[in-house]
Amino acid sequence: xxxxxxxxxxxSYGESERPAIEKLDLSVEEGEFVALLGHNGSGKSTxxxxxxxxxxxxxxxxxxxxxxxxxxxxxxxxxxxxxxFQNPDSQAVASIVEDDVAFGAENVGLPRExxxxxxxxxxxxxxxxxxxxxTIARLSGGQKQRIAIAGVLALxxxxxxxxxxxxxxxxxxxxxxxxxxxxxxxxxxxxxMITHFMEEALLASRAVVxxxxxxxxxxxxxxxxxxxxxxxxxxxxxxxxxxxxxxxREGGIRVSDxxxxxxxxxxxxxxxx
Amino acid sequence: MRIVVNHLNYIYNDRSPFxxxxxxxxxxxxxxxxxxGIIGHTGSGKSTxxxxxxGLIRVPSSLKRKPIKGDMTELRVGxxxxxxxxxxxxxxRRNVGMVFQYPENQLFAETVFEDVAFGYRNFxxxxxxxxxxxxxxxxxxxxxxxxxETVKxxSPFDLSGGQKRRVAIAxxxxxxxxxxxxxxxxxxxxxxxxxxxxxxxHRLHGSWCKTIVVVSHDMDEIAExxxxxxxxxxxxxxxxxxxxxxxxxxxxxxxxxxxxxxxAKLCLELEKQGVHIDCDYTTEDFLRKVLALGKGGxxx
Numbered sequence: 001x002x003x004x005x006x007x008x009x010x011x012s013y014g015e016s017e018r019p020a021i022e023k024l025d026l027s028v029e030e031g032e033f034v035a036l037l038g039h040n041g042s043g044k045s046t047x048x049x050x051x052x053x054x055x056x057x058x059x060x061x062x063x064x065x066x067x068x069x070x071x072x073x074x075x076x077x078x079x080x081x082x083x084x085f086q087n088p089d090s091q092a093v094a095s096i097v098e099d100d101v102a103f104g105a106e107n108v109g110l111p112r113e114x115x116x117x118x119x120x121x122x123x124x125x126x127x128x129x130x131x132x133x134x135t136i137a138r139l140s141g142g143q144k145q146r147i148a149i150a151g152v153l154a155l156x157x158x159x160x161x162x163x164x165x166x167x168x169x170x171x172x173x174x175x176x177x178x179x180x181x182x183x184x185x186x187x188x189x190x191x192x193m194i195t196h197f198m199e200e201a202l203l204a205s206r207a208v209v210x211x212x213x214x215x216x217x218x219x220x221x222x223x224x225x226x227x228x229x230x231x232x233x234x235x236x237x238x239x240x241x242x243x244x245x246x247x248x249r250e251g252g253i254r255v256s257d258x259x260x261x262x263x264x265x266x267x268x269x270x271x272x273x
Numbered sequence: 274m275r276i277v278v279n280h281l282n283y284i285y286n287d288r289s290p291f292x293x294x295x296x297x298x299x300x301x302x303x304x305x306x307x308x309x310g311i312i313g314h315t316g317s318g319k320s321t322x323x324x325x326x327x328g329l330i331r332v333p334s335s336l337k338r339k340p341i342k343g344d345m346t347e348l349r350v351g352x353x354x355x356x357x358x359x360x361x362x363x364x365x366r367r368n369v370g371m372v373f374q375y376p377e378n379q380l381f382a383e384t385v386f387e388d389v390a391f392g393y394r395n396f397x398x399x400x401x402x403x404x405x406x407x408x409x410x411x412x413x414x415x416x417x418x419x420x421x422e423t424v425k426x427x428s429p430f431d432l433s434g435g436q437k438r439r440v441a442i443a444x445x446x447x448x449x450x451x452x453x454x455x456x457x458x459x460x461x462x463x464x465x466x467x468x469x470x471x472x473x474x475h476r477l478h479g480s481w482c483k484t485i486v487v488v489s490h491d492m493d494e495i496a497e498x499x500x501x502x503x504x505x506x507x508x509x510x511x512x513x514x515x516x517x518x519x520x521x522x523x524x525x526x527x528x529x530x531x532x533x534x535x536x537a538k539l540c541l542e543l544e545k546q547g548v549h550i551d552c553d554y555t556t557e558d559f560l561r562k563v564l565a566l567g568k569g570g571x572x573x
Binding site: 086164172198235237261269273 | 434539
């Protein structure tokens with residue numbers, strides 16, 4: 001089943017502005033892990049906001065699990081599609097972790113006991129149970145982002161969209177988030193991850209490159225990274241390891257287009273010894 | 274300007290139940306003309322340290338009088354003695370430019386011109402003439418790669434993320450600081466924006482700003498660009514080494530929970546396969562050494 005489907009979607013921020021999304025067709029299957037790449041201003045974030053009805057498309061249709069988004073079902077759509085944003089410091093609405101995680105669940109009017117259970121479930125899922133009564137301001141960036149994810153999880157969404165959720169974190173924070181997201185995906189949540197870190201895209205089952213508000217490239221991450229000339233055209237670069245492989249091949253060392261460090265080392269070793 | 278740091282300590286919320294020692298007996302020297310990298314986890318003391326460099330955090334006089342472990346705290350940037358109350362901190366700040374994380378959040382003026390001109394006027398002794406301001410702003414925008422005529426009357430908030438950041442940097446370098454300190458200058462930009470910022474730093478280094486000190490989480494960036502690197506961990510400085518020596522300690526760095534450049538990871542893996550690569554951990558040198566090995570042996 002298609003978890004998310006855009007067909008012929010157009011959107012612009014103002015009458016005179018260049019359209020941010022232009023005739024976009026994209027579908028994400030249930031359970032997929034899709035990485036969404038593209039330079040600044042290519043329309044990635046607009047897409048995320050359209051997907052849960054924060055923005056309304058000018059034309060075309062967006063469906064979530066077969067239900068087209070319209071003005072009347074926004075509440076339900078937002079329970080299905082959770083979005084985590086970039087800035088760890090601007091997403092908390094409460095000062096204590098459990099209050100913050102409960103906010104969404106309270107907002108949709110769940111019974112009190114149920115909310116308690118869901119806070120427990122969500123905090124367990126992101127590995128933050130022991131911080132249930134902690135003060136958010138005293139957490140690290142990675143921890144704050146995990147709380148933001150927990151807040152979304154408390155609504156038991158079926159799709160999770162991460163809009164550069166790791167951009168403001170240090171490498172450790174980034175690893176924390178990536179691990180949580182991978183685990184959630186394995187447990188069945190559909191993931192759409194918007195990122196500038198090409199290395200993160202390697203975790204996805206499919207990568208989509210956006211340019212000028214529409215899909216420019218699509219395929220498995222390794223397929224995408226094989227087309228490096230085309231990536232450059234869209235102002236993207238290869239992950240460093242992809243660049244190394246290419247240069248090694250140009251220099252006559254026959255390595256495959258692997259994106260795994262261990263594999264590459266073995267290939268180099270077998271070639272040079 | 275040479276930066277000399279000896280026995281520097283700093284405690285946040287000193288003498289309160291929330292006291293946290295952010296710097297513990299930090300000592301090292303940054304030579305004139307270096308492209309110096311600072312790495313370490315969030316909370317390792319990097320930002321606390323760099324804020325000392327232009328006097329945003331002062332050395333508490335109590336520490337000077339009653340030094341920890343009996344050693345005198347010393348903190349000098351060129352001629353400026355930062356432990357002294359008599360230091361001209363305005364002159365210091367004109368010479369030590371500080372670019373904070375996400376500097377575009379500090380843009381405030383209605384036009385790009387006004388935003389960049391603010392720093393210049395602020396640090397000018399007396400009132401600068403119109404022509405002086407204009408040529409300073411023109412020059413600063415030029416070096417950060419923005420066209421003066423196109424952007425001068427534009428609101429900085431209408432620019433793209435990468436452009437905003439470059440305007441913010443122009444606003445700092447417009448006074449021609451001798452030392453430029455940047456806290457994660459490329460964070461949050463797309464890959465091309467990152468490359469542009471690194472290129473800009475190279476343009477500035479040596480001519481516009483003699484010394485560059487950059488805090489970064491990106492080890493590849495560090496390996497490619499820095500003359501030397503200080504590794505902060507829990508408020509102390511673990512290593513101060515050039516990248517080519519620092520990443521010999523890759524296993525220790527990884528055990529500290531820090532990242533290492535891709536080239537260093539590959540060297541470690543190759544070592545396991547019995548292949549030893551002695552490179553300076555820049556991509557180009559790594560490639561050169563591997564390709565040379567390939568030519569010497571049997572290439573498949």
